[in-house]
Amino acid sequence: MISIFSAFKNGLLNAWNERKMLFWLYGFNFIFAYLLTLPISMMLSNALDRTTAAEKILQAFDFTIFISIINDYGIGLTFSRLLITIGLFYLVLNIFFAGGVLEVFVEGKRFQLADFFSGCIKYFYRFLRLFLISLLFLGGVFIVNLLLSTLSGLLTENATTEHAGILLFVLRMAIVVFLLAFTNMIFDYAKIVTIVNDYYGMIKTVKLTLMFVRMSLLKTIGLYALYFFTAIIIVLIYLLISSLIHITDGFTVLLFFILSQVYMFAKIWIRISFFAGQYSFYHYSNAALPGMTKELLDKVVDDYEKRVSGS
Secondary structure, rough: OOOOHHHHHHHHHHHHHHHHHHHHHHHHHHHHHHHHHHHHHHHHHHHHHHHHHHHHHOOOHHHHHHHHHHHHHHHOHHHHHHHHHHHHHHHHHHHHHHHHHHHHHOOOOOOOOOHHHHHHHHHHHHHHHHHHHHHHHHHHHHHHHHHHHHHHHOOOOOOOOOHHHHHHHHHHHHHHHHHHHHEEEHHHHHHHHHHHHHOOHHHHHHHHHHHHHHHHHHHHHHHHHHHHHHHHHHHHHHHHHHHHHOOOOOOHHHHHHHHHHHHHHHHHHHHHHHHHHHHHHOOOOOHOOOOOOOOHHHHHHHHHHHHHOOO
């Protein structure tokens, strides 16, 4: 079977080979960000015009001032409502685009906008149902978090120092992050299973996906971890460079804008690489060919590699 490092490399390269799709997705994200910032910039203009706060917020972003502006000048829009609205819209957009992205890799064709949107529309309802099922898993993670929080409180109730509480908090967050990532990984593969086998029953799809993940547990987790930590490294690099840029004039504003756009493109590339790499791994696994055993598939892959190396 394919190694996780080969699948990881394939994912990065296959996503990069579809640069046309990456730039289209970047364009959609850019338009979404622009439409989001337009009303906010108008509110900032109305609130901060000819005030000393405008200069202060440019030099160092003040979150308290920002929330106050939204609440006072947002025409009924509160900060929490803004977050919920943005979050829901962005969530639906990601569910919609996932079908088109995976369609490109599964069909093995070069990116065409018409085919991309055809895949988006074709699988949107099925992926939406997968998302609703995933809420049950996320609810389970929430319950685990509550139980761990309660247990942590009981264990540190009579503690004389805060070290034990901090250690248990870090451990609890690590478990919760792992469970959230694991859930996300499961439903990434569920999308792949849906498209490869053209399934319509999403409960059946999730069951088959869980069987596949269980059969290749360490490899699926290892592959996801490679992409996850690559994404973390990109975030850290962005934060490090952005911390060195002090916005004081038009040039630094332009510099920060360019950096943020490079960062946005890198995030899209890694996210698409997730799908490409996971599909590459699934494609060479026994679940990709219904009815084939693990041993038989291993033999098929070995024979294929021998033929390729012999030619």
